[in-house]
Amino acid sequence: MLDIKLIRENPDKINELLKRRNPELSIDKIIEIDAERRKVQTQADELRSKRKNESQKIGMMKKNGENTDALQEEIRALGDKVKELEEKQVELDNTQRDLLLRTPNIPDETTPIGQSENDNPTIKTWGSPTEFSFTPKAHWDLCEEKGIVDFERGVKLSQSRFTLYRGKGARLERAIIQFFLDLHTQEHGYEEILPPFMANAATMTGTGQLPKFAEDMYKCVDEDLYLIPTAEVPVTNIYSGEILSEDDLPKYMTAYTPCFRREAGSAGKDTRGLIRVHQFNKVEMVKLTTPETSKDEHEKLTQNAEKCLELLGLPYRRVALCTADIGFSANKCFDLEVWLPSYNTYKEISSCSNFGDYQARRANIRYRDKDGKIRFVHTLNGSGLAVGRTFAAIIENFQQEDGSIIIPEVLRKYTGFDRI
RNA sequence: GGAGAGGUGUCCGAGCGGUUUAAGGUGGCGAUCUCGAAAGUCGCUGUAGGGGAGACUCUACCGAGGGUUCGAAUCCCUCCCUCUCCGCCA
16 A cells, blocks of 8 residues: 555645546545544544543552542543544544555656557567468367367366366376466576465455455355465465565565456457366465565566577567556556467566565565664565466467477477477 | 464573563674683673664564553454464365
8 A cells, every 4th residue: 555654745646646547546545534534633642641641640549548539430421532532543444444445556757658458569579470371260179170178178167268288288287387386486596486265354365355356266165265366366465464684685586376266347358268267276476575676677577488488489568558558456567468469469467566564564574774763565466477378379380281299399398299 | 164272582492561771692893811711700782763963772572463551572353374184285
C-alpha cells in the first residue's frame, strides 16, 4: 500500500499519478479520514494518559487507607469516554486501511502513459515470426493428434479449462519446469523454493490479491486458505513481518508451483488449448532488494526471463506495459510475448514487475540499512516462464510438415527424446 | 483426534491486579582502563502511531481478538501457534 505520510505531504502528486492509471482514482477520501483519525487519536491519547495517572493515585491512596470512591467514579466516566473515542478510532483506522489496501500502486515516472493495452510500446524484438512452408496447426489440434494432452478427459475430471497431460506431453511439461529451475539456480543465482500451494488471507493481502481480487481465486470452504494464483504470493511473503539485514539483500528466489485462477470475467476468451486454463504450471522468480537497486534488478530479472526464450529458440518481443495496463501492485512492468502461430501474434508468456515498497509495506518486509535505520525492501517478480504457454509455443513453432515436433536442444537431456 | 505444558524485548528468563517507567542475565554499541587485546567498571540499546520548529513529549504493543476492573503482562472467554505423550496416517 501507499505510504500515508507520502499521501499527506504530496496529495496532488499522488492523485496525478493515480489518474494516469485510471481517471476515477483519487486519495481525497483517504486524506479526509486521516485528518479525523489523527484528531481522535490525540484526544484519546490525552484521556488515556490522564486515566493512567489518576488510577495510580488510587493505588497510593488505598495503601494509605484513604477513601477513593469519588475518584473512582470520576475515572469510570473518563473510561467511558476513552472507550467511545477508541471505538471511533478503530473504525477510522479500519476504513483508512481498507481504502489504502484498495488503492493501487502509483506508476513509476518511466511507465508509459496510455489508455489501454494498445498503448504498450514494444521495447525490443528477438527473432522473427516463424515461417512455415505448409499450413501450421494449432497446438490444441497437434496435442490431441499426438495424444500428449487429453483435453476432453481433463474436462471430465474437473471442469472446462482443466487439462490432462500424458505420455511425452507430461514428460515435456516436467522437462520445461526442470530446465527453467536449473537455469535460474545454476546460471542466474536464485535459491530454489518449493512453497505451500495454499496461502492464508494475510499472505494474500501482502502481495495484493486481497481484499480487492477475491473473486479471482479458489477459496477453501472450511479454512482460511486460498489456492495460490502464482508462486509470487507465498515466496514474496516468506519474510513478511521480519526485519532483514542489508547484508541479506538482494534475495533471489525461484519456485515452481501450479497456479490456480478462476478466470472470472474471461468467459469466451482463449477457450481452446493451453493458453488460458484454471490450473497451470509456472516457474517464478522473486527478488527482495534495497530501494537503490530495484530498477537495475528489474532489468536483470527481465533478462533472466528472456534468456529462457532465447535458449529455447522461441521468437519473442518485450513490451512495456502502460499506466492503464500495469498490475494493481506494480509501479513498472515488462511483458514478454512469445510468437504463437495459431494466434498469428505475440502472446504474453512472462510478466516482470517492480513493486517498489508497495508490497513490502502491506506484508511488512523490512531491512536494517548500514546506518541501522529500518526501511522497507523493494519486491520484484517475473515469470521465468509460464510453463503451459511455453509448451504450446514449442509445439506450434517447432512443428514439422510431417506432423512431428522437434524438441529444443536444451530440453533433450530432460525429456530423453528429441521429437514427438 | 485425545491428554498435558507453554507462547514476555536480539536471545535466555523473572513477573501471577497498583512506584513495572517490563527485574536479572546475554548479545550489540559507546566510554574507561591498556602498548594492544581480554577481563573489569560505567552508560546506551525495541517497534508503531500522534503532538512539537526543535531539545523533547504522549499513547499503544508481553501470540491474536474480546471481556472484567478506577487500574491487566498478571484474572476470565474465544482463536492461533509451539513442545511432550498417546492414537491415526503417506
